[in-house]
Amino acid sequence: MKKEKIFQEEKKVMKKKIIAAFLTTAMTIGSLSGVTVFAADAGTDEKVEMADASDVDGTTITFWHSMGGVNGEAIDTLVKKFNDENEYGITVDAQYQGEYDDSLNKLKSAQIGNMGADLVQVYEIGTRFMIDSGWIVPMQQMIDADSYDVSEIEPNLAAYYTIDNELYSMPFNSSTPIMYYNKDMFDKAGITEIPDSLEGIGEIGQDLLDKGGAGEVMSLGIYGWFFEQFIGKDVKRLLQLLLLTRMMLQKISLQHGRILMTRASHLS
Numbered sequence: 001m002k003k004e005k006i007f008q009e010e011k012k013v014m015k016k017k018i019i020a021a022f023l024t025t026a027m028t029i030g031s032l033s034g035v036t037v038f039a040a041d042a043g044t045d046e047k048v049e050m051a052d053a054s055d056v057d058g059t060t061i062t063f064w065h066s067m068g069g070v071n072g073e074a075i076d077t078l079v080k081k082f083n084d085e086n087e088y089g090i091t092v093d094a095q096y097q098g099e100y101d102d103s104l105n106k107l108k109s110a111q112i113g114n115m116g117a118d119l120v121q122v123y124e125i126g127t128r129f130m131i132d133s134g135w136i137v138p139m140q141q142m143i144d145a146d147s148y149d150v151s152e153i154e155p156n157l158a159a160y161y162t163i164d165n166e167l168y169s170m171p172f173n174s175s176t177p178i179m180y181y182n183k184d185m186f187d188k189a190g191i192t193e194i195p196d197s198l199e200g201i202g203e204i205g206q207d208l209l210d211k212g213g214a215g216e217v218m219s220l221g222i223y224g225w226f227f228e229q230f231i232g233k234d235v236k237r238l239l240q241l242l243l244l245t246r247m248m249l250q251k252i253s254l255q256h257g258r259i260l261m262t263r264a265s266h267l268s
Contacts, residue, residue, distance in 0.1 A: 057089030064097045064107065064117040067173070072096055092119075100126070111135055121172055127161060131168055140166040177226055185212035 067075050079094045097103035100123040110116040111133075122130055130136055143150060150158065150167070157171040181194060189212030195201045205217035220226045 058091075059089070060091045060093055061119060062117040063092050063094045063119040063121075064103055065094060065121040066097060066100050066103045066123075067121070068096060071173075104129075107135075122169070124160060127169065131163065136168070138166050138168045139170050140168070143167065182212075182214070185214050188212045189214075 063079070065072075065075055075094055079092050083091050095117070097106050100121075103120065104122060104126050107116050107120055107122075116135065142148065153171055154174070157174055158167060161167060161169045161171060185208060186192075186194070189204070189207040189210075191204050191207060191212070195204060201218055208214040208217055
């Protein structure tokens with residue numbers, strides 16, 4: 001569909017009304033492997049109203065996502081199923097936009113010309129930005145307008161995207177970090193119990209290095225999400241880490257101050 005047709009104001013208002021019809025598909029895709037779907041704002045202050053089925057025939061909804069590979073193929077299959085089977089004549093145009101950062105940056109550029117997608121998949125740390133952007137319709141409005149049943153949504157996932165009792169986006173796919181271990185190294189080090197905490201890893205770490213032949217006790221990708229998952233359920237550990245970080249920063253600051261004082265004394 002031509003862009004000028006997609007982004008005519010009346011079409012945008014209509015899409016705002018009918019995007020809720022795609023929620024069932026979004027819920028189905030949610031079984032894939034923390035990401036969420038936002039609905040684009042139509043540029044008006046009116047509350048969402050569900051359109052009559054006779055008014056939506058021929059409407060195309062653009063859906064930007066970041067699911068490549070097998071997950072992308074699954075999305076294409078589900079979107080095709082929706083397009084073939086929905087009785088409203090709605091067509092969803094699913095478009096892969098690259099990784100999460102790439103997609104969000106493209107959205108920022110596109111919105112300058114009011115050319116963004118109708119639905120967009122955004123990773124969890126982009127939630128606050130999307131809410132503050134003024135570009136979206138809170139998903140709660142469409143849920144309320146259609147009396148949509150959200151009981152199947154995992155409460156913990158919904159809570160992440162709920163602010164002031166309003167669900168801003170539809171939980172779309174949720175990832176879980178997995179820790180792998182080298183069984184040969186564990187056997188060589190004589191370790192028979194697999195640790196399930198940072199403390200447990202710390203207790204066996206030296207044996208892995210000295211006896212198991214490990215170069216590192218544990219390695220993680222350079223991505224704060226892994227660290228967040230480790231401490232997310234342990235407030236005590238989080239406070240300890242914050243205190244430790246503060247002490248380290250104070251020590252660095254003190255050492256830096258001493259270096260400056262030393263340099264100043266040499267200059268004088």
